[in-house]
Amino acid sequence: MTALASYLIAIMAIGWGGAGYVEEIPEEAKEPTPETFEATFYTARCDGCTGITYTGYDVRETIYTTEGRRIIAVDPNVLPLGSIVKITLEDGITFVAEALDVGGAIKDRRIDVLVETEEKARKLGRQTVSAKIIRRGFDNDANM
Secondary structure (H helix, E strand, O other), rough: OOHEEEHHHHHHHHHHOOEEEEEEEEOHHOOOOOOEEEEEEEOOOOOOOEEEEEOEEEEEOEEOOOOOOOEOOOOOOOOOOOOOEEEEEOOOOEEEEEEEEEEOOOOOOOOEEEEHHHHHHHHHHOOOEEEEEEEEOOOOOOOO
């Protein structure tokens, strides 16, 4: 719980007479706990690549979803397809990504971040990243 949330709960309790009334913060309003993943980087432009993700998203001309999220490949047994995560790289760069792809080498707590070129993928290499899971899996109302 953030300090601000604790403060607001205390104010609410005092405002209602301080009789021990505390309103629970809804689960969706709580800050997600960061998890550690190993990240690698890939491109849609390589030998054997089709440019279409496992979920059918065409990445031949973009590395983003229509909502502006980066695209990542995941192990769906660890992080379900359609999940949205906030990723922080080792250099502090942070972005929101959506799990729309899988890969043969993407197992366990590993993610593959889609980038523009093979050169950029090589430059970024392999690194430990922090990921806050904003949503697990596809939204029930979302169309694929």
